[in-house]
Amino acid sequence: MTEVASLESIETPAALVDLDRLERNLARWQEYCGRVGLANRPHVKTHKCVEIARRQAALGAAGLTCQTLHEAETMAAAGFRDVLVPYNILGAGKLERLSALLARAEVAVSVDDEALLAGLDEAARAAGRELRVLVDCDTGLGRTGVQSPEAAVELGAAVARRASLRFDGFLTYPAPPDARAFLARARELADGAGLEAATVSVGGTPAMWESDGLASVVTEYRAGTYAFHDRNTVAAGAARIEDVALTVLATVVSRPAADRAILDTGSKALSSDPGPDEGFGQVLEAPGAVLEKLNEEHAYVSLAAGEELELGARVRVVPNHACVVSNLFEEFVVVSEGRVVDRWPVARGRIAPSP
């Protein structure tokens, strides 16, 4: 591939994507999904990047998962035609945007409350399209979702009664041990009620390689972080540190003491998201160091005895949580074999532009 800039010319902090590792991560998971019989519906919240979504689609993804309407709008504008937004969508502004989105793409959403259905039904009717709706099930996380298989089917039946909504099945996050029994019971009850649960969707990178036993109940898997991996998914055993495709390139901007180096990658580049053990990231060039504290534009690195990081040196930091790091950069600097081969915009916006 053509070099578009020298790596040395890239200013820090920068979000580096290793293209070869990215493509390997994408291919490996797609192959696994194919083998165990799960549709792969990658979550774009991790990267918010059209270029990466295109690679996921080219490998065989069944569609995309978007956590916000902005992500879905970005992907629809780029030509994607099958988008799931696993989120309760409500409020006049959001429902108008959903309606506009439906005119451009096949859209599915999730719900956990019957009170949401009138708004969704009207949004779909206004678009002259059918909206697929999955019932969000709380199978152990304690976030959103109905609390029992019975409640799931009851809500599914309410969906099916709406003229412009189509009941499409069940959804949960992540895929904890209890999810299988909950979802199997919901499917069984749905069958009994004459409701077709065409889709049963679970998600989450940490446990993704343990999902081969799910296929008899589950139809699709939503994973996001698998594209990049991070300290958390490595600690969960879903990847090796050598698989991590997103790092933050940083400069040692101060060496005020023998055991301390300060990097120019603070909480506005790495986020304060917690990791599997101490520290806000892992400095690849100083494996014994602890990135122990962040200010907005400073990282405090406590060096192990004998470890050295020179003033001006450039290092790469593995974030605790890749998804929030992407959201802090305008672009990915794409690297292959040490050369910068592309720059990809990150659609990290949130709110639709003012009219």
Next chain:
Amino acid sequence: MTEVASLESIETPAALVDLDRLERNLARWQEYCGRVGLANRPHVKTHKCVEIARRQAALGAAGLTCQTLHEAETMAAAGFRDVLVPYNILGAGKLERLSALLARAEVAVSVDDEALLAGLDEAARAAGRELRVLVDCDTGLGRTGVQSPEAAVELGAAVARRASLRFDGFLTYPAPPDARAFLARARELADGAGLEAATVSVGGTPAMWESDGLASVVTEYRAGTYAFHDRNTVAAGAARIEDVALTVLATVVSRPAADRAILDTGSKALSSDPGPDEGFGQVLEAPGAVLEKLNEEHAYVSLAAGEELELGARVRVVPNHACVVSNLFEEFVVVSEGRVVDRWPVARGRIAPSP
């Protein structure tokens, strides 16, 4: 003021700035600085917003503080002519940007290492301008900075020997008890060495109201969060909750259990920055609630007994740390007496646009 949109039409999550509180916060601190004899050099890292910087300047700010070159470039492009970047600037790309910035504004930077001086001197020479340099002193924080008054003056003398650099004084963050003695000793040593420390700069919102005793040693104060305040500065006693000018407007998107509400403001809107006590923010409409967990687009709110938040209700959340929240939004929605009176862009970018 003219209403530019109804508050009801603002999509969530949104960063709301209460204009009246903002202006009161700015005026109160400016008045205090004038009274105790400190120059006020507000830190724009908190807001990254030209409109707010203009208000700070109009009230009498002595100049601006910017934590990144991007912030400084944004402010210089908006016409600000006196910018301090309290940061070690190094590396070819950053030094080129500094040189370009110098052609447009009076710039000061800080240093804590003699190895930085050659690059800064060359950047200033290339711009045909003089660069003011403050020596960064570690007076207790343990971040950057020289470790003793003697080392500070030695570095100051090295600055003064450079043809295009001007030694301008000393700088520290924040203003802990030890700072006063350290800085007084550094001034004394500088006087003895024939070095004029024209500026002695300290910073930090939490202790800002206790800086009246500093004026015999200190010349200027850098505070950022005082514009907005947040849970942390309220806990530090620097403001009351009624002074907080930045809140995140959120919608209750799920009520899955009697004691749990889910908001659409997660770690990509509030950040995971820690607060003074439990929780990632304070929900003004549910004072007994704990915002106990964040996912990227979800906040888990544990409601106190008897507290109620209806599905679809809109609430305002006081963040733990205002500065990282600004950085997660493209714009501030400016509110006065419940009406939306403006929208101000947030210059949250990081890297100069690709050439």
